[in-house]
Every structure is written in C-alpha cells, then in structure tokens.
Amino acid sequence: MKKLFPILIFAIFFGLSTQAKTYFVGKGREITKIQKAIDLAKNGDTIMVDAGLYKEKNIIIQKSITLIGINHPVLDGENKYAIITIKANNAKVEGFKIQHTGRSEITELGAIMIYDSYKVSAVNNILDDNNFGIFVQNSKSCTIKNNSITAYGKNELQSGNGIHCWHSDSLIIVGNKIKGHRDGLYFEFVKNTLVWRNISTENVRYGIHFMFSNHNTYIGNIFEKNEAGVAVMYSANINMYNNYFLDNWGDATYGILLKDIRDSNISGNNFTKNTIGLYMEACSRINLYKNIFKNNGWAVKIQASCEDNDFTKNNFIGNTFDIGTNGSLVLNTFTGNYWDKYEGYDLNKDNVGDVPYHPVSMYAMIIDSNPAALMLFRSLIVTLLDKTEKLLPGVTPENLKDNKPVMRPLPL
C-alpha cells in the first residue's frame, strides 16, 4: 500500500497534465488560426487567443474545450457567415468581440450558435452588429452571462434576436445588455430557465418575447424603450419579480402584454411611463401584488376574457387611466391597492378607505369604443360626466372595484 501511494499521486499528476493542455493562438505564435488550435485540442483543453482581428469564417467547436479571448480579440464574420458554432458539451466561450455576421433568408446566422449541447457557457463577450446574437437550440443547462449584445436593426424582417432560445431547458441568462435587435430575448419551448438582471432596450420589436415556455423565472430585468414593449404568450407558471418596464410608447406598445398566461406570479415590478403598462388577454389565475404603476397612459388594460386574476397591494400613481376594460363581465379581484384618484374617506383611521373604489372611469370606456374622444379629455363636460358616473354607475362595470383601497401609498 505504501509503495502504491506515490505511484497513485504520480498517476494523478500525469493524468492531469495530459488532460488540461493550454494552446495559445495569435500573431507570431506557433498557431495563428483558432480553428487549427481547436482541431489540435482534446476534451478539457483550454485555448487562449491573443488580441487581434480573426476572419475565420465559421469556427466550429465539437469538443469540450474552453476558448478564452485575451483583451477581446475580434472575430469577424465579414457579413457572410455565422461566427462560432458549438456542438459539444461543457464548452465555454469567453472574452471575445464578435461582429458582422451574415444575414440569410434561409438559415439563421448568429454570433454564437449553440446546438444540441449540455452545459455550454458564453461569458463576457461583446457582440456587435450581428444578425442573431446568441442562438441556443435544443440545449440544456447552458449559461449566458454578462454579454453585451448590440445590433442596429431597422425593421423586424431584416434583423434577428439578441438571445434566441428554442426548445431548451434549464438555461441561466444573467447580466446581459441587449440593444437594437428584433426581440431582445426570445424563448420558444424553453423550460425551467432563470433570466436575471438583463437589460433589454431599444429593440425593433419586443424587449422580451416568449411563447410556450413554462416554469421560467424573470428577476430584476430592465425593459426600456422597446418599439413594441414586451409580449409574452401561451405560457404557464411564470414568475416575474422586480422587473422594470419603462418608456414603451406607441399605439400597440405595452409595458408588458400577457396573452394566455396562467398560474403565474407577477410581483415587485415597476411600470413607468408606458402607453399601456400591463395588458391582459385571456389570462387566468395570475397573482399581481406589490407592483408599482406610475405615470402610464393606462396602468392596466384587462380584457373581459381574463378570469381569477388577483390584484393586491399595488400602487397606482399618476396614471391617466387606472384600469381599462372592454366589457361588463368581471371575474378578477382587486383588493387593498393604493389608487391616487381615490376620493373616499377613512373614518376609523385604519388606513383602509370606507367606500369601494371603482378604478374604471367612464371616459376610459368611451375612449375604448371611440378613440377620437380622447381630444375632449379633461374638459368640463367630461369631468361632469365622470362625476355623475361615479355616483350612479351605468356604463362602467359595477363589479370592478376595490373594496379595501388603502389611503396612503404602500411602501414598495
């Protein structure tokens, strides 16, 4: 046994040294092409790339290797090719500047393409002027972290998505900055994914767009000034916490549009200065609590097709209209919210108003059916009509009310 021990240690050292070899790529080095280093490398090896400009068409990684750029070497796709394609488990791409992918009508060309892989990570890369930024397909447990992804898309047809995930599971997407793509983040058939602290701004279409993606969590992301805001559809068990939806302006623009979302939690989010803060259609069993709706045109538009949604302890401050709806059927509940337009009283001083608040104003209903009437908003006649309606509800849905409106803004 005693003799065996040093041999064992020697074997481990030897094993390690053969396993993890490091290759250097750069001008004046033995290897000048990244693809050549990849071909030489074995699973577990590391490839360090010096700063410089590399035009290698499509780099394909089919081994479990780590590819690291020193001082962000530039990989250029010459407006023709996809740039890095990964089809291997445990591969990692870190610290590159990747630019100018091609654009194609037939195939999807992107800066980092991940296919059918497990535990791949893309970290600290700068992506500039690409069609798709990071493209994940049919993969599991991948990490996409701290990438800065910028494009200059002019219309929806000719640009791709910043981070595009299709049919994947357990992804971690953290701290990325995405700007100017079609959709900042795009998920379709993606499960069990965490999206945390990303910033998605000024995209041509949506800040985030997901469909058929269940059991995902979105925390602390910022979606700002996207052409069509945020739209999410046909998903269940979504958790959205502490996200910011800011400055999404336009006719069909929403802070967030929820269509066919069910069994979800939306809490601690901040909706500020959107034309429509939150739009809900055919949604059910969503808990909305502790959100802030501030200075929106419409804080919430909830269609009559929604049911069993619960609004609790939200702050509604400085919105032109608090709630808009399109019918008299109300299957949702509003409890204990703060409404800055509430004019009731609180005799027993328990901070809960003694008369219910009807958040749908008559004029919001009128504008919903006749948008041109917006011109008369805040005129004397409209104010009079609104006051009369408050006393004797006729047009507005009588059941849409908050029975326990709080008197002071909630500390959120």
Next chain:
Amino acid sequence: MKKVLKYVILDIVQNKTVLIYTLLLAIISFSVFSLESNSSKGLLSLLNIILIIVPLICIVFSTIYIYNSAEFIELLLSQPLKRKAIWLSIFGGLAVSLALAFLIGVGIPILIYQPNGTGFMMIAAGLFLTVVFVSIALLSASFTRDKAKGIGLSVFIWLYSSLIFDAVVLFLLFQFQDYPLERVMVILSFLNPIDLSRIQMLLQIDISALMGYTGAIFREFFGNNTGIAMSFLGLTGWIAIPLFISLRKFEKKDL
C-alpha cells in the same frame, strides 16, 4: 395713446375686484400645490382653474368695466383723440392688468413648485386665454348698449366655449363614430380657444396616453414645434379677430 393706456391700467390695478381676483388665484394655487401629495397632481387641479375660472372672470370683468366706463369713454371722445387709439388702449389696459393678476396669482406658484415645460406651457396658455377673453368681452360689449344684455352675452359665450361646444363635439363624435374623425377633431379644436389651450396642456400632462393611435395624430399635429406654433397662432387669431370686429363697430358707433 400711451397716456390713456397708463390711466386705464392704473384704474384697473386699483380696482378691488382685480385685487380680490389676484388674491383668490394665489390662494387657490398655493393651497392646491401644498395640499396635494405630488405637485403634478396639483398642476392638474390648476388646469381646471385656468380653463374655467380665468376665462369667466376675464370676460365678465372686462364687459362690466367697459359699461361702467362709458362716461369716461365719452369724455375721451370729446378730446382730440382717435377712436382707434381709445379702444386699443382700453383693450391694452384690460389685457395687461388681468394678465398681471394671472402672473402674480398663478404664475408665481407654478414657478415655485413646477418650474418645468409643463408649468411654462400652463402659464402661456393662461396668459393667452386671459387676453382672448378680454378681446371677446370687448366684442360683446360693442354689440349692445344695454349692460344686462352685454353681460348676458358674455356669460353665454363663456358657457359656450367651456361647456356647450365640447358637448356638441362629443355628440358629433358618437353620431359619426364610423368615420375617421381624427383630422376633423383637429380642425374643430381651432373653433374654441379653451380647447386649443387644453389640448396643448394634455400633450404635456397625459403624454403617455396620447401615444396611442388617435393620440399619434394629435401629437403629429400639435406635439411638434410647428403644432405648438400653430395652436398659439390660432389663439392669436382668437385675440385679433374679435378685437378687429369690435374696433370696426366702435369706430362707427353712435354714442
């Protein structure tokens, strides 16, 4: 003319009604700003004051003032002065002193609590409305010698522009719901000075809601600098045209 203008201004500034008007505006503005939890909500309450109370006081006060100074006007006419100069001085005197009252009563609180684009737009709109309704008051006073009729006409004009006009527009909107009315609405708004100023302020306050489809048309027209210039040009028209007609009437009037 300068001398007459000076006397008219001095006379009105010393008038108790104007002093009370100034004080009232100041009390309302300060209390609105200090009572509301956030000052943008205070601005909204002030909007109603500017759109309703300012035109009412201006038009009624000016009409009464002209009838009350009928003897003073007759005295001036016996002097070697042009009728045009007399009428314009009276207009100028009324406009300057009431504008001054507005600036002190509303302008100063706004400058203290909301010194931003919205605040400045509000002050500008209020000043224009003051002068517009002085001009309209001159017109209604020049129509009839009967004081009661003149004041009645003034009050009716105020009622028309603050309530009846909007009610009619709302009615039309629903009657012709199936037609694209957005551009018609833009033209219609020029027929009422209160609507013109209200839309300018809507564009400042409810900008988010106005980003929708209809809003886009208004914003396209009123929101940019040309639009702002156009609507203030419209307000200037509301000052100039009634003033011009009343001047014509006054020049030919048998007193």
